[in-house]
Amino acid sequence: MAMIELCKPGQQLRLLLIEENGDEQDPTVWEMDYDGKSLPGDPRRAPAKLHDWLNERNICPCAPRRNAESQLAKKVEELARSNRELEQFAHVASHDLREPLRMVATYTQLLAERYRGKLDLHADQYIDYAVDGALRMQTLIEDLLSLSCLGRTGERRRTVECDLVLEEVLRDLSLAMKESGAVVHYKSLPSVVGVRSQLAQVFRNLIGNALKFRSDPPPVIQVTGERAGNECLFQVSDNGIGIAPEHHQRIFAVFQRLHTRAEYPGNGIGLALCKKIVEQYGGRIWVESRPGAGSSFKFTFPAAELEPADA
Amino acid sequence: MSPREILVVDDNPADVALVRESLAETAHQSRVHSIADAGEAINYLRREGKYRNNVRPDLVILDLNLVQRDGHTVLLALKGRANLRQIPVVVFSSSAAASDVARCYGLGANCYVRKPADLKRFFAAVRAVEEFWFGYVCLPDKEEG
Numbered sequence: 001m002a003m004i005e006l007c008k009p010g011q012q013l014r015l016l017l018i019e020e021n022g023d024e025q026d027p028t029v030w031e032m033d034y035d036g037k038s039l040p041g042d043p044r045r046a047p048a049k050l051h052d053w054l055n056e057r058n059i060c061p062c063a064p065r066r067n068a069e070s071q072l073a074k075k076v077e078e079l080a081r082s083n084r085e086l087e088q089f090a091h092v093a094s095h096d097l098r099e100p101l102r103m104v105a106t107y108t109q110l111l112a113e114r115y116r117g118k119l120d121l122h123a124d125q126y127i128d129y130a131v132d133g134a135l136r137m138q139t140l141i142e143d144l145l146s147l148s149c150l151g152r153t154g155e156r157r158r159t160v161e162c163d164l165v166l167e168e169v170l171r172d173l174s175l176a177m178k179e180s181g182a183v184v185h186y187k188s189l190p191s192v193v194g195v196r197s198q199l200a201q202v203f204r205n206l207i208g209n210a211l212k213f214r215s216d217p218p219p220v221i222q223v224t225g226e227r228a229g230n231e232c233l234f235q236v237s238d239n240g241i242g243i244a245p246e247h248h249q250r251i252f253a254v255f256q257r258l259h260t261r262a263e264y265p266g267n268g269i270g271l272a273l274c275k276k277i278v279e280q281y282g283g284r285i286w287v288e289s290r291p292g293a294g295s296s297f298k299f300t301f302p303a304a305e306l307e308p309a310d311a
Numbered sequence: 312m313s314p315r316e317i318l319v320v321d322d323n324p325a326d327v328a329l330v331r332e333s334l335a336e337t338a339h340q341s342r343v344h345s346i347a348d349a350g351e352a353i354n355y356l357r358r359e360g361k362y363r364n365n366v367r368p369d370l371v372i373l374d375l376n377l378v379q380r381d382g383h384t385v386l387l388a389l390k391g392r393a394n395l396r397q398i399p400v401v402v403f404s405s406s407a408a409a410s411d412v413a414r415c416y417g418l419g420a421n422c423y424v425r426k427p428a429d430l431k432r433f434f435a436a437v438r439a440v441e442e443f444w445f446g447y448v449c450l451p452d453k454e455e456g
Contacts, residue, residue: 099376099405102428103325109430110332138428 090148094141101141105134136267140255143269147254150276155195159304162189162203162225162234165196169203176211181218189225190232191304198277199301203236205270206297210238212264215292231283232303237296243289252285274299315341315445318355318368320385321403322347322377326426330372330403333437339445344368349380353388356395367453368398370444372437373420375404375411383418390419397451401440 108130116124170177170184177184184207192199203223210221217239225234243251243258250256254272271285278285278299289295317334321327327345334341346352355362356371371389375382382402389395399421404411405428412423424440427433444450 098428102405102426103323105428106329106430106433107325110329113430135429 087148090144094145094148097141098138101134101137105131105138108134136261140267143267147269147273147276150198150273150280155197157193157195159191160194160196160199161191162199162232165200166203166223169200169207172204173207173211176208177219180211180214182211182214182221183218184221184223186223189223189234190227192232192301193304194281194301198280202274202277202299205274206236209270209297210236210240210295212266213238213240213295215239215241227303230303231300233298233300235296235298237294239294242291242293242295243287244291245289248287248289251287315339315369316366317341317343317370317372317441318352319343319345319372320347320349320352320377320382321345321372321374323374326374329430329433330437333434334441337438337441339441341370341441341445347377349377349382349385352385356385356389356398357392369450369453370441371398371400372403372440373400375402375406375415383414386415386418386420399444399448399450401444403437403440 108127112124112127112131116127166186166189176182207221207223211219220239222237223235224237225232247258251258252271252275255268256272257266257268275285278301281302283300283302285297285299287295287297319327319330321330324347327347330345331343334343344355346355354360355365356367358365358367371385373382373385377385382404386400386402389398389400396419400419402415402420402423403426404423405426407425415423422440424436427436
């Protein structure tokens, strides 16, 4: 049944067929469309019937597979090209948007600096809104750029010692940790294969979120990692505000936020970045959480090759 | 001592105005002259045509994205000439591309400063450039030629 390309009820069934005794290297492919009714029953339920039906007509159901494979390869190539074009577009667009936006941002700031208190109260507020909007858009564009640049760091993948990465990230976050009175518990983490800066970004975003979305008691964050076969499973757990199950998927989409900026600042890009990085390496990322019960973010990453036992 | 002369080569009048604002109240009281076009800037520096009698600048602040010819052309024209090479050139661009930075230093730029997107940092960057080149650095005597 490998020659069946599309097989949904109500839709047309398209068959790529080859005549029996046809030339294997250069098969004559027939494309026939059936409305389903003219077929001997549902081919998924009764493949034997279809087989007989084909046999009666001297049609070999196996050979066209090669053709289908080359079509699939073509589609994959098309998809890859369209992905590349999209990334390029995001990159160029965000670059070109930066210049005019810089003008808006600097000149509204200059207005604020020169004319604050000299116009009326409304004017001050309008200027503040304009400055705020421009600055926020700048960080959005920077974020968009970093997302679109992810695939093109040019850095080679190598063995990354996650222990060192985590220590570096905790150093970066030490001020925020001190301010919130946070405690981070961690044990030795396994090594993985990847780009160090990207791994650091995943840990920084997850731990940063744990610090940001805290509840009343000081944050207690636990970072663990263990090797399981060819991959490593990492976990960043906190005692923060938690996330309702209906949002567990949505939070990983770009620019998705669950809170107003007044409650928690941010653009909604951190987890999207994490997801893109992890999936680039064939890993998965997900969350286990309930409101008020903390969150536990988990992700997998390809494990580093084990050192030979006897050196 | 007569005030120092800065030539700003930038085709964005808004940025030129910001540079002027940045330097308006500093101790150096530098004179700022601006040119938007790369070809004109080269004539100005070579003191050709209508620029025959102008003073050679002590410092050039050069943007990269100019109309018609880009800033690299100006850099090449400046650093490729024995009697212009000593004028320090600060590339002042909004481009963060590593290729732009590398290319400018390769062509002999004296430093590359990215235009900050924040007003305070923009002012600070321009003032720091002025303070460094006119407050700390020993510049050669202006050659007449």
